[in-house]
Amino acid sequence: MKTLTYVSTKDVNNLVWPVKTDNINLYSPALTVFTDFKTAGPRVIESSTRADELVQLMKKEHVRMKIVVDADNHFIGVISLEDLSEDIFIKQVANGFERSELMVADLMRAKEVLLALSYTSLKHSDIESLLFSQRNNPLQHLLVIDEETKAIRGLISSNDVARQLRLDVDVAFSSFEYTYQSAILGHKSQDKKRRVA
Template sequence: MKTLTYTSTKDIHDLTWPEVEQNIGLYTPALRVFTDFKDASPRLIEPSVRADVLVEIMKKEHVRMKVVVDSLNNFLGIISLEDLSDEAFIKRIAEGYVRDELLVIDLMRPKEDLLAVTYKSLSNSDIESLVLSQKSNAHQHLLVVDDETMSIRGLVSANDIVRQLQLNIDVATSTSFAKLNDVLEHEYADSKRIRVA
């Protein structure tokens, strides 16, 4: 057994805080809004989980997207709260499915339908270029592929960009890249606050 060293907190006055870059703007490197799976484990789900159960799980975990994997952790696709909307359930029920029999695999976006950005290109980009390149992306998340290992390296969330740029957009609901681009083009077009790098 290892021995731990204890100390009194009586004379402790300070807290350690994470280093936060204060002046994040559109010209800040895109990696500042990248969630790297080397640092933060991906949120995983198997395709055989009931879709209605997953909605509750995701709400309790406060996550909006999960990576769908098989029992060997092979990447199959993604599923988000957008994919689990009431409209998505109604559409499937109209096709003959029974609501409580719908599984993740029935509502997920399979990997064949996804487009991702490469890590190398993301690392050479800034936030503005990233958002502009995604201006027709109706989804909130963008996967990032490691060029060398050909694996899913991480993701970028439009809501994370909203938070980092401190934009006046409600992140309680999902924000698509298209909506983010539209807001930046119209409401913040002349803003010096977010254009400062």
């Protein structure tokens, strides 16, 4: 067993704060809005979890999307609160399912239908290019793949982009499409107003 050392706090005045990038704007590196799973582990859920229980869990954890894994922790898809909306449950019940028997596997978006961004291209991009490439994306989350390791490296949330850019958007209903319109199109209209003035 090792002995720990204790130090008096009497002469300590400072706190250590996380390194924060100030003045993030459209021309900032895209990595400033990237959630890297190497530093912030992924939020996962097993596909065999009851879907109605997941809704409550996600609300309690204040997350809008989880990565779906199988019993061996292998990536098989994603599920978001949009996939778990009351309308989705009503449709499934109308199709003959019992609400309590619906599993995450029944409602998730399987990895075979998903597209993800290359980590290498993200490293060499800025936020404006990222938003432009996602201008028609109605979803809130974008997976990022490390092509060298063939693994999900992280994700980008349209809410994080809106928050970092300090956009006046309702993050509860945000999407990349909406964030693009607010950031890029709103930004250009501001430029036009400045030129006229």
